Amino acid sequence: MYRYDDYDRAMVADRVAEFRGQVERRISGELTEDEFKPLRLMNGLYLQLHAYMLRVAVPYGTLNPDQLRVLASVARDYDRGYAHVSTRQNFQFNWPKLKDVPDILDRLADAEMHAIQTSGNCIRNTTTDPFAGAALGEVEDPRITCEVIRQWSTFHPEFTFLPRKFKIAVSATEEDRAALAVHDIGLQIVRSDGGEVGYRVLVGGGQGRTPHLGVWIRDFLPQAELLSYLEAILRVYNIRGRRDNLYKARIKILVDAMGSEAFAEAVEEAFVAFRKVGSGGSVDLPQAERQRISTFFKPPALPAVGETSRNNVPSNARFALWLKHNTHPHREDGYSSATISLKAPGQAPGDVMAEQLDAVAAIAEKYAFSDVRTTHEQNMALPHLRTDELFAVWEALDAVGLGEPNHGLISDIIACPGLDYCNLANTRSIPIANRIQERFADLERQATIGELKIKISGCINACGHHHVGHIGILGVDKKGEEFYQITLGGSADENASIGEIVGRGLSTDDVVDAIERMVARYLERRLSDKERFVDVYQRLGAEPFKEVLYGEAVAA
Amino acid sequence: MSQTAIQQAAVTPAQKISTGGVKKGRNTGTKVITANDLFSGAVIYWTSERTWTEDMAKALVVSGDDAMAQLTVAISDEGRSVGPYLMDIDEDGSPAGRGKLRERIRDAGPTIHPEFARQRKEA
Numbered sequence: 001m002y003r004y005d006d007y008d009r010a011m012v013a014d015r016v017a018e019f020r021g022q023v024e025r026r027i028s029g030e031l032t033e034d035e036f037k038p039l040r041l042m043n044g045l046y047l048q049l050h051a052y053m054l055r056v057a058v059p060y061g062t063l064n065p066d067q068l069r070v071l072a073s074v075a076r077d078y079d080r081g082y083a084h085v086s087t088r089q090n091f092q093f094n095w096p097k098l099k100d101v102p103d104i105l106d107r108l109a110d111a112e113m114h115a116i117q118t119s120g121n122c123i124r125n126t127t128t129d130p131f132a133g134a135a136l137g138e139v140e141d142p143r144i145t146c147e148v149i150r151q152w153s154t155f156h157p158e159f160t161f162l163p164r165k166f167k168i169a170v171s172a173t174e175e176d177r178a179a180l181a182v183h184d185i186g187l188q189i190v191r192s193d194g195g196e197v198g199y200r201v202l203v204g205g206g207q208g209r210t211p212h213l214g215v216w217i218r219d220f221l222p223q224a225e226l227l228s229y230l231e232a233i234l235r236v237y238n239i240r241g242r243r244d245n246l247y248k249a250r251i252k253i254l255v256d257a258m259g260s261e262a263f264a265e266a267v268e269e270a271f272v273a274f275r276k277v278g279s280g281g282s283v284d285l286p287q288a289e290r291q292r293i294s295t296f297f298k299p300p301a302l303p304a305v306g307e308t309s310r311n312n313v314p315s316n317a318r319f320a321l322w323l324k325h326n327t328h329p330h331r332e333d334g335y336s337s338a339t340i341s342l343k344a345p346g347q348a349p350g351d352v353m354a355e356q357l358d359a360v361a362a363i364a365e366k367y368a369f370s371d372v373r374t375t376h377e378q379n380m381a382l383p384h385l386r387t388d389e390l391f392a393v394w395e396a397l398d399a400v401g402l403g404e405p406n407h408g409l410i411s412d413i414i415a416c417p418g419l420d421y422c423n424l425a426n427t428r429s430i431p432i433a434n435r436i437q438e439r440f441a442d443l444e445r446q447a448t449i450g451e452l453k454i455k456i457s458g459c460i461n462a463c464g465h466h467h468v469g470h471i472g473i474l475g476v477d478k479k480g481e482e483f484y485q486i487t488l489g490g491s492a493d494e495n496a497s498i499g500e501i502v503g504r505g506l507s508t509d510d511v512v513d514a515i516e517r518m519v520a521r522y523l524e525r526r527l528s529d530k531e532r533f534v535d536v537y538q539r540l541g542a543e544p545f546k547e548v549l550y551g552e553a554v555a556a
Numbered sequence: 557m558s559q560t561a562i563q564q565a566a567v568t569p570a571q572k573i574s575t576g577g578v579k580k581g582r583n584t585g586t587k588v589i590t591a592n593d594l595f596s597g598a599v600i601y602w603t604s605e606r607t608w609t610e611d612m613a614k615a616l617v618v619s620g621d622d623a624m625a626q627l628t629v630a631i632s633d634e635g636r637s638v639g640p641y642l643m644d645i646d647e648d649g650s651p652a653g654r655g656k657l658r659e660r661i662r663d664a665g666p667t668i669h670p671e672f673a674r675q676r677k678e679a
Contacts, residue, residue, distance in 0.1 A: 027594070029635050047638055049662050050674075051597035080672060095672075097596050348668055419658060420666040423577045427657075430668045480656045 001062050001371070002147050002296040004112045011155075012109045015116065019043045020102035027099065042122075044115025045101055048421050054093045054101060055118040056108060060128045060146035060170075061089030061374040065361035068372060070111040072357035078104050083357065085342060085350040087414060087465060088167070089127050089374040090118055094421060116154060121162045123153040123234075127169045129177040130375040131337045133299055134383035136329040139189045140197060142172040144294045145226065148285055151293075152227050159234050163241035163249040166234070167206075174494060179376060181205045181213045181496035182468055184251045185233060190220065198222045203233060203263065204255030207462035211498045212252040217264035223290075225275070227283045232270035236263065300369035305334030305386055321443055322394050322405035336387045340380040340397060341404040341412060345437045348430045349415045350378030352402075359400040367393050378414055379407065409446040410454060410519070411437040414465050418458030418475065419482075425458035427475025427482040432456055435512045440519075449519055452533045455490070468492035470534040471515065472499040484511045488518075488545055489537040502542050503549050510550075517548040571624065574641045575655050576662075585652075586645050587623045588615035589630045590662070591637035598674070599662045600637060602630045608637060610674065612663050613649065618642075 004012070019039070026036040040046075044055040056071070063071075071091055075083045078100050084092040096104060108114060117124055126146040133141040149168060153159060159166070169178040172189035180186030186202035199221040205214030221229050237251045240258070255263045274282055328337040340360065342350050360380065364372045367389050368382040375381055385393055397403040406412045413436060416422065418429030433456055440446055455469030466472030472487035483505030490499030506514050521544055522533045537545065575581040576590070589602035593610075600608040601615035606629060609615065618626050623642055630640040644653030651659030665673045 032634055033638050047592055047597055049658070050599060050665060050672075051592075095597075099595060419661055420668050425577075428661075428667065434668070477654065480654045482657065 001064060001143075002059070002293070008112075009109075012112075012114045012116075015043070015114065016102060016105040016109055019105060023098060023102055038120070041119040042116075043101075043105070044118035045096075045098075046119065046423075048094070048417075048423050049419075050421065051095045052098060052101070053421070054096050054104060054115060055086065056091040056093070056113055056115050057118050057125050058090050058113075058374050059150050060126055060132065060143045061130055061376075062132075062143060063372045063374065065364050065370050065372065067111045067113055068357045068361040068364070070107060070113065072354040072361070074104055074107060075354040075357070082351050082353045084348070084417075085352065085374045085378050085380065087376050087378060087416075087463065088118075088125050089130075089376055090125055091374070094417075117150075119165075121164050121166075122160055123149075123156070123162075123166045123168065126150060126153075127167075127178055127183075127376055129171050129173065130339075130373040130379075130381040131177065131328060131383050132172070132373075133297060133371075134330050134335070134337050135173050135177075136331050137174060138172045138331065139191050140172055141294075141297045141299075142170040142178075142187075142189055143297050144290070145170045145187060145189065145199075147293050147296070148226065148290065149230070152230070152283070152285075158231075158238065162234070162238055163243045164246070164251075166237075166251070168230075176492075176494040176496070177375075179465075179468065179492035179496070182207050182211070182465075182492060183214065185230065186214050187226075192220050196222065199226060199229075201229065201233075203267075204252045204260065205496075206250050206252040207465060207467045208250070209247060209460040209462070210253065211462070211467040212256060213496055213498060214252075215255065215260040217260060217267065224284055224287065225271075227285055228274040229267070229271050231283050232267045232274060235270045236266045240266070300371065300384055302332050302335055302369075302384065305388065316391070318398070318403070318405055318443070319391060319394050321447055322403060323390060325405050325409060325447070326407040327390060330384070330387075334387055336385050336390060337381060337383045338385055338390065338393065339375065339407040340382065340402050341406050342379050342402075343406055343412045343437070344401055344404045345411070345441055346434055348417075348420075349413050349433055352380070356400050356402055359396070360402065363393060363396045367396075377412070379412070405443060406446060408451045408453065410440045410449055410452045411446060412453070413437070414453075414455040414469070416457050416459075416464035418456075418464075422458060422463075424461060425475070426477035427458045427484070429456040429458040429464055429473075429475060432473060432475075432484065432508070432511060436515055439512050439516060448529070449523070450529060450532055452519070453491075454515070465492065466490070467498050468496065469499060470532075470537070471518065473511065476505050478505065482508050484508070486511075486514065486549065488542055489534060491534055500542055502546050506550075513551065514549050517551065518545045521545055521548045575653070576641050576643060576658060577655075579655055579658075581642075581644070581653065581655075583620070583623060583642065586617055586619050586647075587642040588612065588617055588645055588649075589623075589627055589640050590615075590643050590659070591630065591640040594634075594636055594638055597638075602626060602640065606633075608633075615649075617645065617649065 046053045169183040171178040182205040188200040201218035202214035373381040413433040415429040415433040419425040455465040456473040457464035457466040458475040468490040487499030570582040604616040646652035
């Protein structure tokens with residue numbers, strides 16, 4: 001993984017020292033809250049319903065065991081014993097005290113972590129495939145591109161005060177595990193017919209109150225020209241994006257208003273101008289520097305083990321389900337990747353206890369070449385595991401409550417913090433997730449249902465990604481009461497789609513019954529167990545599900 | 557209330573105010589002033605002694621012009637609080653109106669973690 005050089009270390013240390021001074025001045029009364037708020041937000045510090053919330057950057061979701069232990073220590077020493085994995089692959093702490101935050105940031109800096117670019121109208125943490133560097137069929141490790149973007153975008157003076165926040169995702173496989181289509185910019189690393197590595201470029205995706213799928217504006221961008229092209233996109237957005245209306249300030253609104261062709265032309269015009277400046281003036285990265293960055297992402301030395309070991313596993317029903325649902329093909333024979341579910345029954349999706357973080361650190365050192373990832377689906381992952389050690393890995397995970405075999409199943413729910421924590425939320429999300437998990441607690445039943453992605457947001461800001469859930473659940477406030485609106489058919493993968501609203505909102509008591517009826521309808525109508533819930537929706541449309549949404553069909 | 561006053565109230569809507577988060581409301585009915593503690597972020601309420609408490613039962617109940625006047629004083633107390641606003645309460649002093657659930661959760665703590673229920677103390 002990327003390691004700090006002296007410049008990085010000095011930059012982060014200076015930033016912490018600066019924030020320490022700002023906190024002291026706020027406490028002493030030298031700064032008003034209006035003056036302090038933008039400063040704390042630029043350091044990842046929000047104020048939520050009950051307490052401050054500190055969001056810690058995990059660039060492209062990559063962590064080493066030492067960093068996990070530091071995060072665990074922060075949870076223990078400054079929080080309430082747990083942390084939370086966010087949908088941008090970051091970590092969040094829900095209970096820090098203001099005066100402690102500079103000390104927390106100092107501790108994080110010692111482990112090469114920070115909270116920069118986790119808030120504000122800047123380019124946020126670039127996200128990617130949690131199996132980057134290990135995935136079968138990958139063109140190259142997408143984290144190299146993510147790190148290039150990180151170095152280019154951090155403190156970039158032109159892009160520090162954009163019209164709104166800006167999110168970039170990178171993927172390097174045909175299967176999209178990074179939700180490219182709902183990002184401001186999505187980059188798919190591809191190989192040209194001639195074998196050259198470059199990018200397919202998408203712009204204008206996003207969720208929130210006006211969901212948009214991004215549009216592809218470049219089929220092939222040479223790798224060496226990446227930063228000029230990104231800078232051209234950002235330049236067009238920064239100049240032409242709206243600043244008069246918070247809800248119309250994202251790039252998706254600009255692309256929609258201009259039309260994707262006109263937007264692409266404007267980008268090309270700016271891009272050509274950048275390129276004319278030529279070497280030394282263009283922002284493009286010299287090949288030698290890209291090469292230097294890529295050395296940080298050299299894959300671990302994986303001893304040859306052959307492909308015979310996957311079948312040599314003990315008979316254990318729960319492990320068999322984990323093997324089926326939580327493991328993924330690795331590019332090397334004899335190796336696998338695995339998802340660590342943070343969706344155990346009754347747990348807030350994405351929450352992880354300090355002792356669990358310590359356990360994952362130890363497991364990663366023993367079995368996973370000290371490489372740990374976070375996922376945008378609020379889970380964690382171990383990208384490099386010997387297949388013949390999967391049982392031992394799962395046993396160790398299961399011993400600390402991290403062996404739930406439910407990845408991609410109905411209980412593997414994305415849920416925003418909702419009204420239990422969030423200052424913007426209208427309704428709670430986590431209790432709805434827990435009720436669904438409880439109703440479908442039977443793992444065999446979950447396995448029979450197969451892949452079904454439920455995503456829950458407690459308000460229209462859509463932090464729980466409900467627009468791209470196979471079943472999306474949006475909490476709405478009706479005169480102080482919680483109701484939940486259902487969307488169907490959303491998807492965040494390579495066949496991305498925005499879910500369709502299927503009717504009036506359901507009460508808290510009704511929503512889980514409605515989910516169960518729709519799942520039963522799916523099982524009745526599917527042609528085989530290979531046909532997923534979302535496939536049946538795409539084949540038959542919403543009507544069969546609408547029929548059972550409110551229970552009338554059952555009564556009839 | 558005189559007939560004239562009733563007519564004036566009918567044509568002059570109560571002042572639009574922030575009621576927490578992104579919610580907006582009108583300055584009608586009984587209120588208490590609430591905010592977050594600067595140091596801990598904990599939920600706090602404005603008292604008749606012009607100080608803050610974590611116990612909603614000890615909050616000063618206000619209404620009308622007095623509510624706006626007290627809010628102005630509370631907002632000026634920047635050294636201890638962040639973001640004071642007026643929240644609706646009903647006759648028994650419980651959260652009311654559109655923000656009822658939000659204010660109940662702010663008062664009690666996250667519904668998913670009963671172990672983190674608030675242990676009240678003076679701010």
